[in-house]
Amino acid sequence: xxxxxxxxxxxxxxxxxxxxxxxxxxxxxxxxxxxxxxxxxxxxxxxxxxxxxxxxxxxxxxxxxxxxxxxxxxxxxxxxxxxxxxxxxxxxxxxxxxxxxxxxxxxxxxxxxxxxxxxxxxxxxxxxxxxxxxxxxxxxxxxxxxxxxxxxxxxxxxxxxxxxxxxxxxxxxxxxxxxxxxxxxxxxxxxxxxxxxxxxxxxxxxxxxxxxxxxx
Ligand code: 5GP
Numbered sequence: 001x002x003x004x005x006x007x008x009x010x011x012x013x014x015x016x017x018x019x020x021x022x023x024x025x026x027x028x029x030x031x032x033x034x035x036x037x038x039x040x041x042x043x044x045x046x047x048x049x050x051x052x053x054x055x056x057x058x059x060x061x062x063x064x065x066x067x068x069x070x071x072x073x074x075x076x077x078x079x080x081x082x083x084x085x086x087x088x089x090x091x092x093x094x095x096x097x098x099x100x101x102x103x104x105x106x107x108x109x110x111x112x113x114x115x116x117x118x119x120x121x122x123x124x125x126x127x128x129x130x131x132x133x134x135x136x137x138x139x140x141x142x143x144x145x146x147x148x149x150x151x152x153x154x155x156x157x158x159x160x161x162x163x164x165x166x167x168x169x170x171x172x173x174x175x176x177x178x179x180x181x182x183x184x185x186x187x188x189x190x191x192x193x194x195x196x197x198x199x200x201x202x203x204x205x206x207x208x209x210x211x212x213x214x215x216x
Contacts, residue, residue: 007120007121007196007198008094008095008098008099008100008101008121009100009101009121009122009123009187009190009191009196010091010100010101010103010113010118010121010122010123011028011035011100011101011102011103011123011125011183011187011190012102012103012105012109012110012113012122012123012124012125012167013025013102013103013104013105013125013127013183014104014105014106014107014109014110014124014125014126014127014160014163014167015126015127015128015129015160015173016128016129016135016153016156016157016160016161017080017139017153017156017157017160018129018135018136018138018139018142018153019127019128019129019135019138019173020127020129020138020173020176020179021104021127022104023176024127024173024176024179024180024183025037025102025103025104027176027180028102028180028183028184028187029102031180031184032100032184032187034098034099034100035099035100035101035102035187036094036099036100036101036102037101037102037104038086038090038091038094038101038102038103038104038105039053039054039055039056039057039087039090040056040057040084040085040086040087040104040105041056041057041058041059041064041067041073041083041084041085041086041087042056042057042058042059042064042082042083042084042085043058043059043060043061043064043082043083043084044056044058044080044082044084045058046058047144049144057087061083064076064083064085065083067085067087068085071088072087072088072089073085073086073087073088074086074087074088074091074112074113074116074118075105075108075109075112075113075116076109076112077105077106077108077109077112079106079108080149080152080153080156084105084106084109085109086103086105086109086113091118100187100191106160107160107163107166110124110163110166110167111166120195120196121196123168123169123186123187123190124166124167124168124169125167125168125169125170125171125183125186126163126164126166126167126169126170126171127171127172127173127179128161128164128170128171128172128173129172129173130172130173130174132154132157135154135157136150136154139153139154169186171183
């Protein structure tokens with residue numbers, strides 16, 4: 001099917017913190033060699049299990065601001081008091097290497113990408129937790145943040161959920177396996193959209209020529 005496809009997808013996953021989008025993004029890329037996880041830059045300090053260039057590129061605020069000035073970000077936003085942004089070069093490289101990209105970013109970043117030069121190739125998915133109790137449990141269980149940070153993330157939750165209508169798809173993450181299958185179905189269907197398959201007209205010409213040859 002890929003001979004008729006020449007534009008790659010930008011798959012955006014957003015959700016309240018703790019609803020599971022970063023796990024889903026990594027699972028999606030793990031199962032599909034044509035999908036790359038976008039690695040963001042951030043001014044947040046690394047957590048114990050995070051490595052430079054793997055989960056994030058960790059920058060000082062000064063470095064981040066200088067990269068904003070240079071136009072190095074496809075999008076950026078302040079989230080929970082830290083700056084987060086998508087390096088433009090990373091996305092350009094993925095496009096050149098014919099890779100779809102999956103993003104784990106907030107609603108502000110999603111809005112900016114939807115207004116960027118890539119807008120026609122955006123697939124936006126909002127992930128909801130099955131309940132607020134479950135969201136709270138997940139934030140505590142992952143043990144990544146202090147109690148006060150978790151409190152802050154829960155307070156922001158209402159604001160984040162209020163953006164659900166800005167997304168093309170809304171999924172409820174009750175079971176990771178189930179929501180993963182739903183995301184894969186969305187990606188398969190989006191890849192097959194006529195509007196994205198710029199090579200289709202040539203393929204139809206080829207079929208018509210074959211029909212002519214068949215007649216003669
Ligand atoms: P965390 O600190 O838990 O890794 O991420 C906090 C929030 O920042 C999450 O909602 C995450 O989706 C968002 N985020 C991570 N990277 C980016 C980015 O590059 N751009 C934007 N706009 N948000 C991001």
